[in-house]
Amino acid sequence: MIQFEHVVKQYGGGSVRAVDDLNLHVGKGKVFGFIGPNGAGKTTTIRLMTGILTPSLGRVLIGGHDMARDPIEAKRLIGFVPDSHELYDRLTGMEYLNFMADVYQVDANRRKEHIEKYLNLFELEDAAGEQIRSYSRGMKQKLTIIGALIHQPPVWVLDEPMVGLDPRAAHLLKEEMRRHCEAGNTVFFSTHVLEVAEKLCDEIAIIDHGRLVAEGTMEALRLGEKGASLEDLFLQLTDAEAVEA
Numbered sequence: 089m090i091q092f093e094h095v096v097k098q099y100g101g102g103s104v105r106a107v108d109d110l111n112l113h114v115g116k117g118k119v120f121g122f123i124g125p126n127g128a129g130k131t132t133t134i135r136l137m138t139g140i141l142t143p144s145l146g147r148v149l150i151g152g153h154d155m156a157r158d159p160i161e162a163k164r165l166i167g168f169v170p171d172s173h174e175l176y177d178r179l180t181g182m183e184y185l186n187f188m189a190d191v192y193q194v195d196a197n198r199r200k201e202h203i204e205k206y207l208n209l210f211e212l213e214d215a216a217g218e219q220i221r222s223y224s225r226g227m228k229q230k231l232t233i234i235g236a237l238i239h240q241p242p243v244w245v246l247d248e249p250m251v252g253l254d255p256r257a258a259h260l261l262k263e264e265m266r267r268h269c270e271a272g273n274t275v276f277f278s279t280h281v282l283e284v285a286e287k288l289c290d291e292i293a294i295i296d297h298g299r300l301v302a303e304g305t306m307e308a309l310r311l312g313e314k315g316a317s318l319e320d321l322f323l324q325l326t327d328a329e330a331v332e333a
Contacts, residue, residue, distance in 0.1 A: 089165075089243050089274040090114040090137065095146035097132055097298075102144075106132040108298035110146070114291070116242075119265055119275045121289035123282065123318075125326050129298040130278045131171065134247050137276070138168045150243060164192070167241040171248045171278075173228040177221035181212060181231050184220060185238060192239035199238065206234040209264075210257055225252040233261065244268060246277035250284065262288055286318040296326040 092112040098105045107129045114120045124130050135141040136148055139155045139162065148155040153162035176184060182203070189199040207213045210230040215223065220231065229252040237244065244265065250258045265275045265288065279285050285292055286306060293303040302309055302325050310316045 089116055089151055090120075090276060091149040092133075092136075093147050093149070095136060095148060096144045097129075097136060097141060098144045105298050107136065107143075110295075110298075110300055112293060112300065112303070114274055114276055116272050116274055117269050118290045119269050119288055120277070121285035121292040122276060122278045122295065123280070123285055123292065123322065124295035128295045128326070130295060131247065132298075133295065134245060134276075134278060138166055138245055139163055164239075165241055166243045166245055167236040167239065169229075169232050169236045169244075169246045169249050171251070173225060173232060173252075175220045175228055175232065178219055180219055181207075181216040181223070184231060185216075185235055188235040188238050194239050202238050202240070203234070206237065209260055210234065226254055226257065229253055230257060237264075242273045244273070244275045244277070246275065248278055248280065250279065250281060282318045282322060292318065294322060294325050301325045 090113070092110045095107055095110040096105060097107040110133065122130055122133065132141065136143055137150070137155070139159050142156055150162040151165045153165070155162045176187070179187065185203050186199070189203075194202070207216055210233070212227065212230055212234070215227060220228065223231065229249075233249065246265075249261060253261065262284070265277070269275055269290070289306075291303070291305055292309065294301050294309075302321070306318065309318075309321050
């Protein structure tokens with residue numbers, strides 16, 4: 089579903105490569121974790137995947153659609169939860185969700201079913217009529233998640249989706265991620281919480297200084313180091329001083 093083919097993103101006239109010759113394939117039915125130190129290129133990679141940035145070299149394909157040449161069709165396949173909460177603060181929660189449904193051309197019956205289901209799941213029914221500027225950080229994160237999933241896209245791209253969520257909401261989101269993949273879809277998510285990635289992901293990729301340094305299942309990443317945790321492997325494969333405290 090997701091392919092990076094020799095993707096490079098460079099800045100400063102080519103002197104800095106935020107992403108350096110990235111080759112990556114994520115298939116259907118996978119929860120795929122993407123981890124790395126701060127400044128490793130995770131957010132740049134996600135912005136390339138979602139069409140916010142354009143590669144300097146190489147190409148990104150979503151469901152076979154080239155993000156640079158066929159961006160509308162590629163983006164239709166994606167539900168994106170960014171690592172920020174830049175919402176339309178003067179809209180109510182319900183107005184925002186209907187706006188997102190309009191963008192993705194979700195029909196009235198499907199949107200009603202989806203909105204009711206997820207407002208109930210994330211306990212936002214009582215706040216749906218309030219302006220978003222009155223929401224807490226956690227409430228904004230829940231609303232962003234509901235809006236991104238409103239068209240039930242085959243590819244979910246989640247950048248630090250657990251940040252701001254209470255333990256119950258985080259648990260519910262993880263269950264939804266797993267159900268989504270069991271239906272033959274794909275979840276690509278970035279996280280600093282290595283324990284979550286280790287338990288939840290079918291496959292994991294580690295990026296450092298813009299380059300992919302490891303990819304595969306936990307068993308493959310261990311390479312014979314029986315019992316090694318993802319944290320152990322992460323520290324071995326990246327600059328330890330760059331790890332978030």
